[in-house]
Structures are given as structure tokens and as C-alpha cells.
Amino acid sequence: MKKINRENKVRNYHQAKWDEPIIFELHNSGERGVSLPKVESEIVDSVGDGLSVLPASLIRKSAPKLPEISQNRVLRHYLRLSQEMLGGALNVEIGQGTCTIKYSPKVNEEIASSPKMTELHPLQDESTVQGTLEITHKLDLCLREISGMDYFSFQPGSGTQSLFTMASIVRAYHESKGEGEQRNEIITTIFSHPSQAATAAVKGYKIITLYPDKDGFPDLEKLKEVVSDRTAGFVVANPEDTGIYNTRIKEFTKVVHEAGGICYYDQANANGLLGITRAKEAGFDMCFFNLHKTFSTPHACGGPATGALGVAEKLKEFLPGPIVEKQGDQYMLKSDMKHSIGKVRSFQGVPQMIIRAYAWIRALGEEGLKDVAEIAVLNNNYLYHHILKIRGASAPYIKGQRLEQVRYSWEQLTRETGVTTDDISRRMADFAHQYWTSHHPYVVPEPFTLEPTESTSKSDLDEYIASLTYIANEAYENPEKVKNAPYNSSIHRVDEQDFFENPEKWAVTWRSYLKKCKEIEKIRS
Amino acid sequence: MKETKKIAHPYIPNTVPEIKEQMLKEIGVKTVEELFAGIPEELRYRGTMNIPKALSEYELRRYMDGLLSKNTSTTEYLNFLGAGCWNHFIPAVCDEINSRAEFVTGYAGDPYEDHGRFQALFEYQSLMAELVDMDVVNVPTFDWAQAASTSIRMATRITNRTDVLLPKTISPDRLKVIRNYCSPYINVSLIDYKEDTGQIDLDDLESKLSANTAAVYFENPSYLGFLETQGEQISKLAKKNGAITIVGVDPSSLGILEPPSHYGAEIVCGDLQPLGMHMNYGGGQSGFIATHDDIKFVQEYPSRLFGIAPTVVEGEYGFGDVYYDRTSFAQRENGKESVGTQTALWGITAGVYLSLLGPEGMYELGKTILQKSQYAMQQIGSIPNVVASRFESTSFKEFVVDFSYTGKSVKEINKYLLDNKIFGGKDLSEDFPELQQSALFCVTEIHTKEDIDQLVSVIKQCINEK
Numbered sequence: 001m002k003k004i005n006r007e008n009k010v011r012n013y014h015q016a017k018w019d020e021p022i023i024f025e026l027h028n029s030g031e032r033g034v035s036l037p038k039v040e041s042e043i044v045d046s047v048g049d050g051l052s053v054l055p056a057s058l059i060r061k062s063a064p065k066l067p068e069i070s071q072n073r074v075l076r077h078y079l080r081l082s083q084e085m086l087g088g089a090l091n092v093e094i095g096q097g098t099c100t101i102k103y104s105p106k107v108n109e110e111i112a113s114s115p116k117m118t119e120l121h122p123l124q125d126e127s128t129v130q131g132t133l134e135i136t137h138k139l140d141l142c143l144r145e146i147s148g149m150d151y152f153s154f155q156p157g158s159g160t161q162s163l164f165t166m167a168s169i170v171r172a173y174h175e176s177k178g179e180g181e182q183r184n185e186i187i188t189t190i191f192s193h194p195s196q197a198a199t200a201a202v203k204g205y206k207i208i209t210l211y212p213d214k215d216g217f218p219d220l221e222k223l224k225e226v227v228s229d230r231t232a233g234f235v236v237a238n239p240e241d242t243g244i245y246n247t248r249i250k251e252f253t254k255v256v257h258e259a260g261g262i263c264y265y266d267q268a269n270a271n272g273l274l275g276i277t278r279a280k281e282a283g284f285d286m287c288f289f290n291l292h293k294t295f296s297t298p299h300a301c302g303g304p305a306t307g308a309l310g311v312a313e314k315l316k317e318f319l320p321g322p323i324v325e326k327q328g329d330q331y332m333l334k335s336d337m338k339h340s341i342g343k344v345r346s347f348q349g350v351p352q353m354i355i356r357a358y359a360w361i362r363a364l365g366e367e368g369l370k371d372v373a374e375i376a377v378l379n380n381n382y383l384y385h386h387i388l389k390i391r392g393a394s395a396p397y398i399k400g401q402r403l404e405q406v407r408y409s410w411e412q413l414t415r416e417t418g419v420t421t422d423d424i425s426r427r428m429a430d431f432a433h434q435y436w437t438s439h440h441p442y443v444v445p446e447p448f449t450l451e452p453t454e455s456t457s458k459s460d461l462d463e464y465i466a467s468l469t470y471i472a473n474e475a476y477e478n479p480e481k482v483k484n485a486p487y488n489s490s491i492h493r494v495d496e497q498d499f500f501e502n503p504e505k506w507a508v509t510w511r512s513y514l515k516k517c518k519e520i521e522k523i524r525s
Numbered sequence: 526m527k528e529t530k531k532i533a534h535p536y537i538p539n540t541v542p543e544i545k546e547q548m549l550k551e552i553g554v555k556t557v558e559e560l561f562a563g564i565p566e567e568l569r570y571r572g573t574m575n576i577p578k579a580l581s582e583y584e585l586r587r588y589m590d591g592l593l594s595k596n597t598s599t600t601e602y603l604n605f606l607g608a609g610c611w612n613h614f615i616p617a618v619c620d621e622i623n624s625r626a627e628f629v630t631g632y633a634g635d636p637y638e639d640h641g642r643f644q645a646l647f648e649y650q651s652l653m654a655e656l657v658d659m660d661v662v663n664v665p666t667f668d669w670a671q672a673a674s675t676s677i678r679m680a681t682r683i684t685n686r687t688d689v690l691l692p693k694t695i696s697p698d699r700l701k702v703i704r705n706y707c708s709p710y711i712n713v714s715l716i717d718y719k720e721d722t723g724q725i726d727l728d729d730l731e732s733k734l735s736a737n738t739a740a741v742y743f744e745n746p747s748y749l750g751f752l753e754t755q756g757e758q759i760s761k762l763a764k765k766n767g768a769i770t771i772v773g774v775d776p777s778s779l780g781i782l783e784p785p786s787h788y789g790a791e792i793v794c795g796d797l798q799p800l801g802m803h804m805n806y807g808g809g810q811s812g813f814i815a816t817h818d819d820i821k822f823v824q825e826y827p828s829r830l831f832g833i834a835p836t837v838v839e840g841e842y843g844f845g846d847v848y849y850d851r852t853s854f855a856q857r858e859n860g861k862e863s864v865g866t867q868t869a870l871w872g873i874t875a876g877v878y879l880s881l882l883g884p885e886g887m888y889e890l891g892k893t894i895l896q897k898s899q900y901a902m903q904q905i906g907s908i909p910n911v912v913a914s915r916f917e918s919t920s921f922k923e924f925v926v927d928f929s930y931t932g933k934s935v936k937e938i939n940k941y942l943l944d945n946k947i948f949g950g951k952d953l954s955e956d957f958p959e960l961q962q963s964a965l966f967c968v969t970e971i972h973t974k975e976d977i978d979q980l981v982s983v984i985k986q987c988i989n990e991k
Binding site (some may be wrong): 020024031032033034036037039040042043046047050057059060061063064065066067068069071078080082084085086087088090096099101102103104107109110112115116118119120121122125128130131135143157158161168180183193194195198199201202204207225245247249250268275277278282290298299300301302303304305320331341342343345346348349351352353355361363365367368369374377378379382385390401422428429432433435436439440454456457458459485488489490491494499500506508509510511515 | 566
């Protein structure tokens with residue numbers, strides 16, 4: 001036998017490339033993907049074809065131009081598309097920093113797929129959904145322990161919707177004190193998620209943004225300058241996107257409270273904090289956890305999801321309804337909160353995620369949750385230690401003090417090679433890695449944000465480090481190679497020049513693409 | 526006896542003590558605790574959280590199944606509840622695709638490594654566009670309520686006006702979401718309906734339209750199930766006043782019913798849940814928004830819009846974000862509303878569903894629902910003292926049954942039905958007191974004649990019981 005050389009540290013990878021047509025191109029007239037339940041002849045005898053009762057003006061004149069495709073061909077098409085993407089189960093998603101892509105356990109998928117869950121109607125009598133209500137209540141109790149908050153609502157369908165709900169509660173709270181008009185400002189920080197500022201603006205607030213001081217902490221002196229009797233609230237993440245824990249957070253909440261504002265905490269990602277430090281002790285009145293981040297429910301390409309919202313007692317009466325309460329040994333839905341903001345999402349939110357998150361907590365137990373935080377922070381610091389050794393990479397602001405994630409910079413590498421963080425992003429796809437830069441604006445120059453979570457092994461981390469090192473070296477030796485990436489992905493570099501920003505050329509749908517191609521051909525001929 | 530070693534947790538590889546030690550050593554610290562040194566002691570939680578010890582996978586499964594067994598699902602009882610979440614047939618291929626690990630655990634990757642996700646969502650947008658006959662559809666938002674709320678805000682920005690008019694027959698919960706999303710600067714007023722037909726009262730609409738009206742929103746079918754037949758007149762009235770017409774629609778009706786864009790809607794929205802999503806106790810909801818490809822409208826979407834583009838290699842389809850600068854991802858508080866995680870997986874599923882059914886399937890679906898719901902109405906309406914439907918308008922899959930003349934309340938009837946393993950219609954007596962003791966029943970393609978006859982027979986028994 002010849003020993004096969006496996007010493008290569010970067011993966012010799014090629015993504016699936018199916019060159020799959022757009023689904024409309026699979027159309028074959030007369031084919032059909034699924035058969036539907038029949039109408040019994042007695043029903044036809046009683047009511048006829050059903051259509052005769054329709055007002056003529058409402059009957060559809062021309063059928064929708066959907067493709068006609070047999071079942072196996074539809075299945076095959078979508079299976080092929082699924083092969084042309086990664087996802088946290090298939091891949092190590094260190095590169096989607098701030099998104100906390102951890103392992104979503106398979107057993108939780110099985111549990112949540114029970115017809116005892118999937119086939120529940122949201123308006124069923126409470127007596128027939130006691131299991132789901134009990135699980136909801138039990139998750140509430142766990143999250144109270146983790147956060148120190150007094151009550152949780154699971155209605156918001158994401159972190160963004162939870163932030164919106166909190167901004168709504170802030171407004172309702174001040175209105176209840178007669179200060180709704182006067183308190184018209186919300187303070188946030190630049191390294192917090194854009195949705196903090198955006199959702200508060202939807203509620204009509206003027207946004208004040210704090211920038212970091214030289215160490216990367218939000219500027220406390222600036223906060224003292226901007227708080228006033230116009231301050232409605234302060235919203236922040238901690239750690240922020242930089243991964244730096246703001247050691248003076250309690251002073252921030254104190255300053256805002258003294259001015260009469262509400263402090264709400266973006267804990268979308270609380271992965272480095274479980275059992276380590278809590279919202280309550282830091283002085284927050286509300287917080288939320290994304291169950292799809294810290295609590296392992298799958299990200300589902302971007303939802304469905306849950307942003308579990310916790311409040312201190314004084315804000316309970318402002319929550320959207322219904323909330324679950326235990327009375328005796330029965331679980332009830334309660335909607336009569338005195339100052340409730342109403343609703344933010346239909347029914348009771350996304351209950352199948354509540355079940356998964358609760359199952360995850362029970363699979364870890366108290367000790368395991370602390371392990372999650374410790375190992376997530378250990379993994380991140382290991383990665384941080386090694387990334388800083390890569391030529392051209394740095395992590396701006398204070399040295400050390402990173403918890404679960406870090407925002408790095410290629411400022412030096414870009415200056416020296418002309419290769420940008422966006423180029424590196426595309427090149428990382430050639431090695432099966434996700435890689436995320438940052439939201440806009442880029443405060444850190446040529447940014448990239450990594451978050452390994454507790455799910456990665458040391459060898460996963462080593463592979464990621466090796467790939468980044470390889471690409472950084474390549475940038476110095478052969479910058480064009482990086483700039484023209486990707487090569488081993490399902491597709492090559494997209495022509496972004498014109499097709500996404502020019503209304504004459506963009507096409508959000510296939511029909512629009514066909515029309516615009518025709519128009520362009522007409523112009524050319 | 527061998528000493529018990531701490532077992533590495535199956536979900537946390539680096540809990541292996543030797544590896545942990547090695548990593549700490551490389552970093553140059555002695556304990557993990559040192560990594561938390563930046564957190565002030567007064568903020569350190571030193572207690573023990575009241576969370577039970579870890580369960581093994583088998584124990585967990587058994588425990589969770591035990592909790593869920595306390596539920597009774599619609600596979601065990603007959604279900605006639607709708608009211609915003611509907612019991613439809615789910616093709617197996619929809620479940621297969623939306624439980625693929627790649628789709629389930631994908632998130633926010635770029636158009637290269639996540640090409641498949643971009644294509645699947647672009648295809649969803651394109652398929653939905655055919656159903657509503659419009660050129661732009663968004664990556665889905667949370668639910669119908671959010672889609673309506675955002676459509677309304679889009680209209681206020683387009684017209685630079687602040688008032689919106691909604692029908693009084695709207696779902697009370699949807700109205701709550703809209704009111705909260707619109708407050709404090711958008712004024713929401715309700716338009717009366719005709720008592721006998723449920724149709725929008727055009728006189729009332731006309732009297733409420735003003736130079737401040739940004740949009741007139743109505744639904745087809747309405748929350749109470751009947752079809753609004755005056756779409757064209759409503760949108761003409763709106764247009765005359767410079768207002769935008771927004772129509773909320775049930776997509777399962779669009780194989781047989783005209784899409785709202787054909788009677789003047791400029792923004793169309795609704796819920797995707799009927800297109801392949803399990804009810805999941807309300808977790809299957811997903812909102813869509815559609816418009817024409819007019820920059821005035823496109824620039825107001827807060828959502829991501831995936832577009833198609835060539836790559837540097839001839840013959841390849843590539844994808845990316847259209848007009849990204851609109852979004853809060855790009856502009857924070859200066860973007861249009863906000864964007865983030867919503868319900869993308871349900872968009873992909875709806876795409877699969879529409880591909881499976883095709884135009885014929887969507888036609889058959891609509892027709893079957895109409896036939897079965899009409900049969901149910903006919904049979905329920907034949908029970909003495911029971912009126913079905915309460916409104917003299919055509920219904921699609923839901924209809925109002927008035928029990929006011931039976932001497933029994935909806936609550937009593939529903940209790941009796943529940944005791945006989947039937948989830949009866951949604952009780953409307955609190956939300957619509959003018960309808961007295963009425964309930965909203967839902968019949969779809971999944972109901973058999975036997976199911977409907979069973980419902981009718983139990984209602985009869987209930988009413989006849991002293």
C-alpha cells in the first residue's frame with residue numbers, strides 16, 4: 001500500500017455545481033407534481049362545480065403561469081439546490097460572526113416534528129394544548145434563571161421583532177406616565193445591530209448613536225452628555241459586535257435610569273454569558289434572547305424564529321398578549337394585561353422553536369449551559385490568539401477582553417496588497433468557509449467578524465485558521481488570485497456592477513428577467 | 526473501581542479536558558475563568574441556576590414526547606378552525622425539502638457558498654409573482670399582519686400621507702399588530718360594512734377618504750370568509766383621492782379568483798401558510814408583499830429582494846441583493862423600517878408547493894375548497910334555527926354561522942363539539958358583538974363529506990339537547 005499524503009492543511013474542496021435551471025425552465029405542459037383530495041360525488045350532486053356561485057368579475061380569466069413539473073423532478077431540483085449551499089449542519093460556520101451558528105441537535109428536530117406539535121391549530125381550546133403551554137412556561141422559567149428577568153413573552157418572531165416590541169413597550173411605558181411625547185429619543189451604539197436603531201426609528205424615535213472610545217467601549221462620557229428628560233430608552237448589546245465586554249455597563253444603565261429612561265438589552269447572542277453574568281444585575285429592565293442563536297434552534301435560511309423577550313415586573317403589564325400562566329396545575333393564555341401594546345405577531349409566535357430551545361436546555365442542564373459559555377469563550381480566544389499571528393490581520397481596540405466573538409480588520413493587508421475583505425470573503429468560499437464582514441457603515445476598516453461558538457472542535461478552528469493564513473499569504477504573493485475568486489464554488493463571480501442597482505436591469509422575478517431581456521434585445525436590434 | 530471521568534458533552538467537543546488544557550496553554554492562560562476577568566465581580570453570577578441536570582438523548586426524547594402527549598392535535602379531532610391559520614393538505618415533498626439540513630441550518634451566507642439558498646428564494650419570489658400577477662415579491666416577512674403593516678407604511682412613504690382606512694371586518698388580532706406598528710404617527714380608521722352582505726360600505730369609504738389618506742386596505746376573502754366584490758370600485762375611489770389600494774389575499778384562492786392586481790391593487794399582501802406549511806400552533810405563518818416593478822414602490826420595501834444576474838462565466842445564473850441600500854442593514858435608522866430574520870424557510874416551501882401544484886393544481890385546489898365549503902354551508906344552514914352563512918355574499922373557505930336563534934351560545938356549542946372530538950368554529954361573539962352568537966367555520970380540501978356530516982350531526986344533537 002502507498003501511504004496517501006493528507007498533510008495539506010487547507011481543504012481541497014469543490015462545492016457541488018449542478019448548473020440547475022430556474023424552476024420555470026423545467027416546465028413540461030401536462031406534467032403535475034401532486035394529486036389533491038377528491039370531491040365526493042354526493043357533494044358535486046349537492047353544489048355542482050362550486051364555481052357558479054362566484055361573481056363573474058372575480059373568476060380568474062387566465063391561469064397563473066406556474067410551471068408544470070412531475071413530482072420527482074421538483075424534488076430533484078430542490079435537492080440539487082440544497083447541495084449548492086452550506087448551512088451549520090453540513091459545515092463549520094465560524095465565519096458568520098454575531099449569528100451564533102451552533103449545532104442544532106437532530107433529536108430536537110424529531111421532537112418538534114411530532115404531529116402533536118405540527119398539527120395544532122393556534123385557536124384550539126387551551127385544554128387541548130396543555131403540553132405546548134407547559135413547555136412554554138418551563139422555558140420561561142429557565143430564561144428567568146439565565147437573565148434574572150421576571151417574565152418572558154415568546155411572541156416576537158426574531159431579534160428584530162423583539163427589538164421592535166421593546167421599543168413599543170418603551171413608548172407605552174412613558175405614555176402611561178404622561179411622558180410619551182416628551183421622551184422622544186433612544187440611545188444606541190454603533191457596534192450594536194442595525195435593527196436596534198431601525199426598529200426604534202419605526203416607533204418614531206430620534207436615534208442617538210454612541211461611538212466607541214479608544215479601547216472600543218461605548219463612550220460613557222458621551223452618554224452623560226446626551227441623556228436628558230427627552231431620553232426614552234437606551235438599547236445596547238454587551239458584548240457588542242467587537243466581542244469586547246463593556247465592564248462599566250452598570251454605570252451606563254445607572255446614568256439612563258437617573259434620567260428616567262428604560263434600559264433594554266440586546267442579548268440576541270448571549271452565548272458567552274450563560275451562567276456567567278445576567279441582564280438583571282447589569283441594571284436592565286428588558287432583554288431578549290434569539291432562540292436561533294444562543295439556544296440552538298435552526299436558523300432556517302432566516303426564520304421562522306423566536307426572539308424571546310424578558311421583562312422586569314414593572315413592564316409585565318405592557319407585554320403583547322397572550323402570555324402563558326400557570327394556575328393550579330393548568331396552563332392558561334392570558335391577554336388582559338392592563339397596558340399591553342397589543343400584538344406584534346399572529347397567535348402565539350413560533351411555538352415549534354420554543355420546544356426545540358427547551359429541549360436543548362434540558363440536554364445540557366445547569367452545568368452544561370455554563371460549559372457552553374466557557375467553551376464558546378475559550379474557542380474564541382484560541383481563534384483570536386492565532387488570527388492575530390496572520391500577516392496583515394489585526395483586532396482594533398483594547399488587547400484581550402474578548403468573549404464569544406471578535407471583529408477583526410484587514411486594514412494592513414488591504415493597504416499592502418490591495419486585496420479587500422470582500423475579496424477574501426469570496427476566496428473563503430473556495431475552502432468551504434462562510435465569512436462575514438460587518439454591517440454598514442464599516443467603522444472597523446476592512447472588517448471581518450468571527451464567532452466559533454461551543455460547537456467547533458480544536459481541529460475545526462485549526463482548519464479555519466489555516467485557510468485564512470493561506471489566503472493572506474496568497475494576497476501578498478498573488479493578489480489577483482484572491483480578487484478573482486471564487487473558483488471552486490457553485491458559481492463564479494457575479495456581475496454586481498449593474499444588475500442590482502439599476503432599475504432598468506434588475507430583475508427580482510423570472511418574469512421580470514424575461515421582460516427585461518426582451519427589452520434589452522429590442523434596444524440592441 | 527475505575528474513577529468516573531467527566532464525559533465530554535456530545536454537543537461540545539472541546540469539553541475534553543486534555544484539549545481544553547492544551548488550548549489554554551496555547552493562549553497563555555491557566556484557567557477559563559481568567560478569560561472572564563473583564564467582567565466586574567459585582568456582575569458575576571455566582572449562584573446555581575435552577576435548571577435541572579442534563580438528560581441523555583433517549584431520556585430527553587421520552588420526556589419531551591411525554592409533555593407533547595398532553596396535546597390533542599387536529600389529526601385526532603376534526604378541525605373546523607381557520608381565522609388566519611388554515612388546515613390544508615401538505616405534500617410530502619414540501620416537508621422533505623424544508624427538513625433538508627442545508628436549508629434548515631443555513632442562514633446569511635453569500636451568493637457563492639449559499640447559491641442554492643439564493644436561487645430557491647428567487648424562485649419563490651418568481652412563482653408567487655405569477656400567482657399574484659405582479660413583477661416584484663419580497664423574501665417573506667413574519668406573517669400576514671406584518672405584511673399588511675409594512676404595506677401600509679410603504680404606502681404612507683410613497684404618498685407622504687398619514688391616514689389609512691381598513692375594513693371593520695378585519696381580523697382583530699391583525700388589527701392589533703397593525704395599530705401597534707403604525708403608532709404613533711399613522712392614523713388607522715375603520716370602514717363600515719353592509720350588515721346583510723359584509724361588503725365594504727362605499728358611502729362610508731367615500732366619506733372617510735381625504736387628502737390625508739395614504740391607503741385603503743381590504744381583504745379578499747375577508748377575515749369573515751366572504752368575497753369582496755367591489756374591488757374595482759374601491760380602488761377607483763382610492764385612486765381618485767390619490768391613495769394606494771392594498772389588498773390582503775389568501776393565496777390558496779388564486780387558482781380560481783382574480784388576483785387583486787387585476788382590480789386595482791398596487792400592493793398585494795397575505796399569508797403563505799396555506800401553501801405547504803403545517804399549522805404548528807401558529808408557527809407556520811409567513812407574510813408576502815408584492816408590487817409592480819416601479820421604483821417608487823421597490824425603493825420602499827424594507828425586505829431583502831433577491832435578483833438574478835450573470836456571472837463572469839457565460840451560462841451561469843448568479844444572484845444577489847437588489848437595491849440593498851434601501852435596507853436597515855445598509856442604513857440603520859435611515860433605512861426603510863427594518864430587516865432581519867423573518868420566515869425564509871417558509872418562502873422556500875411555498876415555492877416547492879407552487880411548483881408541485883402548477884396552474885392546474887391551484888385551480889383544482891380552489892374549486893375543491895369552494896365545493897366542500899358550500900356543501901358544509903348548505904348542510905349546516907339546513908339545521909333549524911341555524912343560519913349559514915350569516916352574510917349574503919359568496920364565501921371561499923370560511924363562513925360565519927349564526928347560532929343566535931338556537932338558544933345556545935357559541936361557547937356552549939363549541940364545548941359540546943369538543944366533547945365529541947370536534948374543534949368548532951372560532952367564536953366571534955366577543956370581537957363582533959353585532960353578529961351576536963356567531964362563529965367562523967373553515968372547510969378546506971382536506972375535509973371529507975363524512976367529516977362535514979359528522980359536524981352537522983353533532984351540532985344538531987347539541988341544539989336539540991335541553
